[in-house]
Amino acid sequence: xxxxxxxxxxxxxxxxxxxxxxxxxxxxxxxxxxxxxxxxxxxxxxxxxxxxxxxxxxxxxxxxxxxxxxxxxxxxxxxxxxxxxxxxxxxxxxxxxxxxxxxxxxxxxxxxxxxxxxxxxxxxxxxxxxxxxxxxxxxxxxxxxxxxxxxxxxxxxxxxxxxxxxxxxxxxxxxxxxxxxxx
Amino acid sequence: xxxxxxxxxxxxxxxxxxxxxxxxxxxxxxxxxxxxxxxxxxxxxxxxxxxxxxxxxxxxxxxxxxxxxxxxxxxxxxxxxxxxxxxxxxxxxxxxxxxxxxxxxxxxxxxxxxxxxxxxxxxxxxxxxxxxxxxxxxxxxxxxxxxxxxxxxxxxxxxxxxxxxxxxxxxxxxxxxxxxxxxxxxxxxxxxxxxxxxxxxxxxxxxxxxxxxxxxxxxxxxxxxxxxxxxxxxxxxxxxxxxxxxxxxxxxxxxxxxxxxxxxxxxxxxxxxxxxxxxxxxxxxxxxxxxxxxxxxxxxxxxxxxxxxxxxxxxxxxxxxxxxxxxxxxxxxxxxxxxxxxxxxxxxxxxxxxxxxxxxxxxxxxxxxxxxxxxxxxxxxxxxxxxxxxxxxxxxxxxxxxxxxxxxxxxxxxxxxxxxxxxxxxxxxxxxxxxxxxxxxxxxxxxxxxxxxxxxxxxxxxxxxxxxxxxxxxxxxxxxxxxxxxxxxxxxxxxxxxxxxxxxxxxxxxxxxxxxxxxxxxxxxxxxxxxxxxxxxxxxxxxxxxxxxxxxxxxxxxx
Numbered sequence: 001x002x003x004x005x006x007x008x009x010x011x012x013x014x015x016x017x018x019x020x021x022x023x024x025x026x027x028x029x030x031x032x033x034x035x036x037x038x039x040x041x042x043x044x045x046x047x048x049x050x051x052x053x054x055x056x057x058x059x060x061x062x063x064x065x066x067x068x069x070x071x072x073x074x075x076x077x078x079x080x081x082x083x084x085x086x087x088x089x090x091x092x093x094x095x096x097x098x099x100x101x102x103x104x105x106x107x108x109x110x111x112x113x114x115x116x117x118x119x120x121x122x123x124x125x126x127x128x129x130x131x132x133x134x135x136x137x138x139x140x141x142x143x144x145x146x147x148x149x150x151x152x153x154x155x156x157x158x159x160x161x162x163x164x165x166x167x168x169x170x171x172x173x174x175x176x177x178x179x180x181x182x183x
Numbered sequence: 184x185x186x187x188x189x190x191x192x193x194x195x196x197x198x199x200x201x202x203x204x205x206x207x208x209x210x211x212x213x214x215x216x217x218x219x220x221x222x223x224x225x226x227x228x229x230x231x232x233x234x235x236x237x238x239x240x241x242x243x244x245x246x247x248x249x250x251x252x253x254x255x256x257x258x259x260x261x262x263x264x265x266x267x268x269x270x271x272x273x274x275x276x277x278x279x280x281x282x283x284x285x286x287x288x289x290x291x292x293x294x295x296x297x298x299x300x301x302x303x304x305x306x307x308x309x310x311x312x313x314x315x316x317x318x319x320x321x322x323x324x325x326x327x328x329x330x331x332x333x334x335x336x337x338x339x340x341x342x343x344x345x346x347x348x349x350x351x352x353x354x355x356x357x358x359x360x361x362x363x364x365x366x367x368x369x370x371x372x373x374x375x376x377x378x379x380x381x382x383x384x385x386x387x388x389x390x391x392x393x394x395x396x397x398x399x400x401x402x403x404x405x406x407x408x409x410x411x412x413x414x415x416x417x418x419x420x421x422x423x424x425x426x427x428x429x430x431x432x433x434x435x436x437x438x439x440x441x442x443x444x445x446x447x448x449x450x451x452x453x454x455x456x457x458x459x460x461x462x463x464x465x466x467x468x469x470x471x472x473x474x475x476x477x478x479x480x481x482x483x484x485x486x487x488x489x490x491x492x493x494x495x496x497x498x499x500x501x502x503x504x505x506x507x508x509x510x511x512x513x514x515x516x517x518x519x520x521x522x523x524x525x526x527x528x529x530x531x532x533x534x535x536x537x538x539x540x541x542x543x544x545x546x547x548x549x550x551x552x553x554x555x556x557x558x559x560x561x562x563x564x565x566x567x568x569x570x571x572x573x574x575x576x577x578x579x580x581x582x583x584x585x586x587x588x589x590x591x592x593x594x595x596x597x598x599x600x601x602x603x604x605x606x607x608x609x610x611x612x613x614x615x616x617x618x619x620x621x622x623x624x625x626x627x628x629x630x631x632x633x634x635x636x637x638x639x640x641x642x643x644x645x646x647x648x649x650x651x652x653x654x655x656x657x658x659x660x661x662x663x664x665x666x667x668x669x670x671x672x673x674x675x676x677x678x679x680x681x682x683x684x685x686x687x688x689x690x691x692x693x694x695x696x697x698x699x700x701x702x703x704x705x706x707x708x709x710x711x712x713x714x715x716x717x718x719x720x721x722x723x724x725x726x727x728x729x730x731x732x733x734x735x736x737x738x739x740x741x742x
Contacts, residue, residue: 002296002373009368009399013361017403020437024411024422027433109419112428119414119422 007157011164014127018168021123022175025116031183037106038113039180043097050093051173054128057086058166061135065159068152073142076155080139083162087132094125117176124172127165134158197706198603214298215706216283219305221602223280224595226309227273233316234268235669237261242626242662245655248647258643259326260345264315266329267349270445271356272312274583277591278452279304279363282391285598286367288697288704289385291376291712296369304362311355318348325349328641330442331412333423333434338416350413357402357409364398367391376696378715385695385718386475390455393479397444397451397486405441408434432497439490447486450550450582451479453590454521457543460597461525463693464540465532468719468731471524478517485514495566504563511561518554522547537691538612542593545620546586553581556631571641574634580627592619600686603679604702611675619668625661629654694719 034040060082067075098118101107108118138158141150191208197217199206210218241261244253253261283305287295295301318324323343327335336346371384371392384392411422412434421429454475462469469475491499491507525547534540556578560566569575600606633654638645645651689698698721700708713720717731 002369005369005372006297006300006365009365010361013365013399013403015403016400017407020404020407020440024407024433024437028428028430033428108414109421112421115411115414115420115422115429119411119420123410 001153003151003153003157004160007160011160014164015168018123018171021120022171025120025175028112028116030113030116031180033111033113036104037110039176041101041104041106041113042117042177042180044177044181047093047097047173047177050090050097051169053086053093054090054166054169057083057090058163060086061159061162065152065155068150068155077139077142080135080142084132084135084139087128087135091125091128091132094121094128120172120176124165124168127168131158131162131165134161194706197703214302216287216295216298216301217602217704217706217708219301220280220282220284222305223276223283223308226305226312227277227280227591230268230272230276230312232669234265234273235666237265237268239662239666241265242659244643245645246659247656248645248652250644253643255643256323256326259641260319260324262641263325263328263345263349267315267325267353268312269583270329270449271353272308272315274449274587274591275356275360276308276312278391278394278449278587279308279360281456281591281594281598282367282394282452283363284602285697286388286391287370287374288700288708289388289695290371290374290379291696291709291715292370292374293708294374295366296373297366300362301366304359304366306359307362308356308359311352311359314355315348315352318343318345318352321345321348330438331434332438333412333415333429333431334425336412336416336434337424338419347413347416350409350416354406354409354413357406360398361402364395364402367395368399371395376712376715382473383715383718384476386458386469386472387452387455389476390451390458390479393483394448394451397448397483400487401441401444401448404437408437408441432494435494435497436490439493440487442493443490444486446582447482449587450590451482453546453587453594454479456590456594456597457521457525457546459693459695460539460543460593461528463597463691464535464537464543465529466535467528467532469524470527470530471520472718474520475524478520481517482514485510485517489514492561492566495563496570508561508563512558515554515558515561522551522554537596538607538609538616539593539596541613541616542589542596545616546589546593549581549585549589549620549624553578553585556581569634571639572634573630573638573640576640577627577630577634580623580630584623584627589620597691598697599679600690601697601700601702601704604684604686605679605682606686606690607679608675611671611678615668615671615675618664618671622661622664622666622668625664626658627661629657629661633658689721692725694722696720699724 031039060079064076064079064083067073067079106114106117108114135158138150138155191212192205194206194209194213194215197215198221199209201207201210210222213219213222240253241258244250244258283295283301287293316324321344323345325331325336325341325345325348326343327341327346331346331349334340336349371388375384411420414420415422415424415429421427423429423431423434425431458469458475489507489511491503492511495504495507525543556574560569560575560578596607596612633651634640636648636650636654638651645655684702686702688700688702690702691698696709696713696715697704699713713724717723719731723730723732
């Protein structure tokens with residue numbers, strides 16, 4: 001119980017970190033800037049496609065926890081593996097987007113759009129990487145270690161964190177990619 | 184290595200000797216909340232001395248007009264480091280240290296919820312502090328003020344790496360504070376002794392608990408802003424560079440979104456100490472327990488809605504100014520409620536004027552003065568007149584030093600016998616108290632007048648205008664009195680730690696659970712926990728003929 005409470009309180013504080021970055025993004029009036037390095041450099045369709053993998057990974061994570069509750073280690077391992085692969089595909093999408101933008105000389109130092117875009121998506125990506133590390137640790141413990149040592153709260157806590165990463169991405173994707181389409 | 188061997192043998196004492204290698208390792212590798220609490224306090228004391236020396240050098244430079252003891256560049260570094268040190272490396276570890284030691288003990292727990300997270304939080308803070316000071320060796324300390332206003336903090340205005348060290352060090356101490364806050368929240372919610380409901384929590388625990396939520400809300404925005412500053416400086420981003428599309432105002436908004444709650448982060452645990460010490464030395468239960476606890480929650484909520492009163496001079500417009508002016512006055516109400524409750528607790532009590540109690544009384548007087556000048560700042564035209572003057576310096580020192588630090592000293596004199604098993608000398612303690620309090624008021628009271636006369640802060644010297652020289656000399660003399668007081672305090676610590684334990688379990692005849700353990704407590708504080716049936720479990724134990732829980736109401740409501 002205490003671990004779940006810890007992760008919930010931690011997520012409150014992490015949310016405020018992201019809210020600050022998102023408010024900054026809006027505050028800077030990124031939407032009004034046009035030209036080569038602006039929201040027009042983004043490809044909402046491609047990123048939206050890769051976002052589906054992250055959304056799906058939330059579902060597989062939930063299925064994995066359910067499998068574990070029902071004492072089906074095989075199911076847990078399969079779903080965890082699936083989650084890691086889906087999260088990895090999302091990260092691959094983000095990396096390829098960064099490479100493409102870098103090719104167009106859209107960088108963190110180019111202008112205020114670049115600074116904001118990379119800090120917001122970058123910190124989110126960092127959280128995905130941390131989540132993947134946690135999931136990999138759990139998967140290897142379940143696969144090679146003593147499964148009795150894995151408590152259900154450990155998996156539930158990882159799940160809460162993973163859903164949080166997903167929820168942050170929904171907000172970030174809306175703010176960065178979708179709102180410019182509406183304006 | 185098989186699983187049985189351990190590198191560091193388990194400690195049998197909660198205060199292992201530093202003279203043996205094993206003892207030193209037991210401190211370094213400790214995950215015990217009592218040892219970590221003491222290490223926090225030692226860290227705070229260490230940086231208190233460093234920050235104090237910086238202040239003394241600045242006051243020496245300001246003793247007369249036109250002195251050249253410190254160069255302007257050095258002076259800028261010193262006032263920046265003094266402020267940053269005192270806020271992040273003295274007040275924060277000081278209050279977190281007392282919380283880490285006493286929050287579990289006051290709720291009858293033997294350990295924090297996450298001992299290793301506790302150790303991590305401490306060491307991150309520790310290395311953050313030394314990283315900040317490494318900047319002196321790495322080309323120059325930060326020199327842009329502790330609030331690090333952009334664009335002064337940017338690479339083109341602060342060319343030494345100092346500002347980058349500032350950002351990195353504060354990120355580390357910020358992460359440490361969040362870790363400690365998470366631990367406080369979970370420990371309070373999950374580790375209370377059987378029978379102890381939230382309405383029975385000692386008020387110190389209440390304050391640290393509410394405080395933990397302020398930390399969780401206020402530190403992450405600072406961490407975000409520090410990341411942006413660091414990326415600006417190291418990777419040429421544009422967040423706080425108005426010339427290339429950034430905004431200097433955003434730094435101020437985010438910094439004070441953190442900075443104003445930070446004021447309450449440092450004062451609330453001091454309020455908690457007041458609420459423990461005053462009842463014990465007035466021999467009365469706290470007057471209006473529920474009001475003290477509830478006003479804390481009100482302060483916590485309001486503290487997030489007043490940040491822009493630090494920015495009245497930036498031209499935000501009258502609507503914004505009036506909103507934040509009014510909100511800032513509102514926050515005076517819950518604080519005033521607390522002051523009335525403490526005075527009400529002392530009213531008609533049989534007061535014992537120990538050093539701890541004296542610090543509480545000085546707190547009541549000096550913190551109220553700081554509160555009144557704070558209300559003055561909420562009136563926007565007054566703020567415009569005195570902003571960036573010594574009036575502000577006087578105000579912040581009355582709340583930080585006359586408030587938080589007096590509270591921490593009260594807590595140290597009160598709890599030192601529990602932590603070490605030895606009572607601090609009252610004779611030396613009272614000498615230290617009078618030197619410190621008189622020195623403090625000499626130093627900072629005259630700064631109100633200097634500010635009103637127009638002396639700007641953060642300038643390394645001043646013209647020889649009528650009155651300036653005299654008032655500054657008085658201020659400097661007061662600073663040296665405080666320095667002597669601190670030396671007396673160190674001497675008191677030294678002679679006390681040399682003598683044999685003499686405190687006994689409960690030297691003050693107090694009522695909360697930490698006094699039910701031996702002094703110093705064993706590594707496992709409680710082997711059995713006294714029954715908790717009211718807010719004063721030890722009173723019930725000592726007075727079975729008249730226990731609190733026999734009253735249908737809590738004592739202050741029935742008397």
